[in-house]
Amino acid sequence: MNNNSGFKKLWNECMQHCDSEEEFEETRKKMIADYNLDGHNWLKGMYNLRHRWSTAFSNNKFSAGLLATSRSEGTNSVLKKAGNRKISFVLNYEKVQKTWRANEKIEDTRCRHGKPATILKNNPLLDHGANVYTLNIFNLFQVELFESLNIQLREQPSHSGHFSRVFEMQSYRHNSKVRIVVFDVQKEEIRCSCHKFESMGILCRHALRVLNCMNVHIITEMYIKKRWTRAHEETRNMLTESFNSVAEKTITWLENLSIKEPIACNNLISSERNNQSTEEPLRNPLSIKSRGLTNACIQRHWMKRVKREREKEKLKLQTPLTLTAMYGKISYMKKLIREMMNDH
Structure with missing residues (x-):
């Protein structure tokens, strides 16, 4: 059966492309009936473990699109780089962890100071x-x-309750699957049968199509996960509060700075130093990568220049001497010989 394309198509459908448990059961029954696999022991054992390998039973849980196999393979590849010995393993793993953190800081800086290029111009959702x-x-x-x-x-939406609308969505591809999208007009809640948002954290194409039809131009806050955003509100509030407190302290220092009253200023500075132990320290901002050539590009540029100069020197040595150059060298040698004779 492993070489049968029809069986493999139905098996992959059971494994990855079923949206609900009912659809999984129907696809499995069709597979068993078409290929007479009622007494197959391996399929019976796999059916008992269906919650572990079929996405129909786990698509309503957040997984960021990662499978268990890819996650374990990625972890194994990283741990192999760290080595097998205990001491070297810990040190190498710390190095790997530092590279992760450095990459995260680079991505944070890119997201904070860069804006992506959009395919469609003046699209409000985009x-x-x-x-x-x-x-x-x-x-x-x-x-x-x-x-x-x-x-x-496919057809005009039906009403499910006073504010809910039910849409049947289908792609233009032949024999594509029909998706059911339910949209609540009052609460602006939307649910799709493909469960893309529940498993991945972003709205699917079927839900976005419905939002476009219903003239909704902003993604509702409930469908924006904090882990996918540029910066959390808590971080922004913490930074603004710390900057405001520093600004207030700076203003008070400037107001008390006076040549006639140096004692008051000294007392204020000493009191601030004593209070520093109770207050949280102000963290330095993240380093921003300067625009232009990177260090690697600069190094490459200088290496090319050094190579060119070396090649010019080689060409000078390899080219035959002209008569003027020969006469110049002979005159120079005669001058050196005369100076040596005069010294003697």
Whole structure:
């Protein structure tokens, strides 16, 4: 059965492409009925473990799109670099961890000081996502929004309650799966049967298509995960409070600075030093990478220049001497010989 393309298609459907438990059961029954696999022991054992390998039972839990196999393989590759000995393993693992933290700081700086390029101009949903999401998450969100143009509404939405609308969405591809999207007009809540937001943390193309049809131009706050945003509100509030306190202290120092009253100023500075132990220290801002050439590019530029100079010197040595150059060298040697004779 491993070489049968039809069986493998149904098995992959059970493993990755079923949105609900009911759809999983229907696909499995069809697979067993088409290939007469009622008494297959391996399939029975795998059915008992279906909660561990089928996405139909875990798509409503956040996993950031990571599978257990890829996560373990990535961890193993990192631990192999760290080595096997105990002492060297700890030291190497600390080095690996430092590289992770350095990469995170670089990404934070890029997200803080850079704005991504958008595919569509003057699109309100895309502009809002560019201001909210990090660069990597915005690229994923932009792909979903662009793919939403390939989604069509099968029929007019039906009413489920006073404010809820039910949409049947399908792509233009032949025999594509129908997705059910439920949108609450009053609360601006949206749910899709593909469970993209629950598992990945960003809205799917079907939900974005419905938001576009309903003239919703801003992503609701409940559908923006903090872990995918550029900066948390708590961090911003902490920074603003610390900057305001420092500004107030600086103003008081400047007001008390006077040549006639140096004692008051000294007393104020000493009291501030005594209070520093109870207050939280002000952290230095993250270092910003300067624009222009990097150190590697500068080094490469200088190396090219040194190479050119060396090649010129080689060419000078290899080229034959002209008559004027020969006469000049002979006259110079005669002058040296005369000076040596006069010295003797």
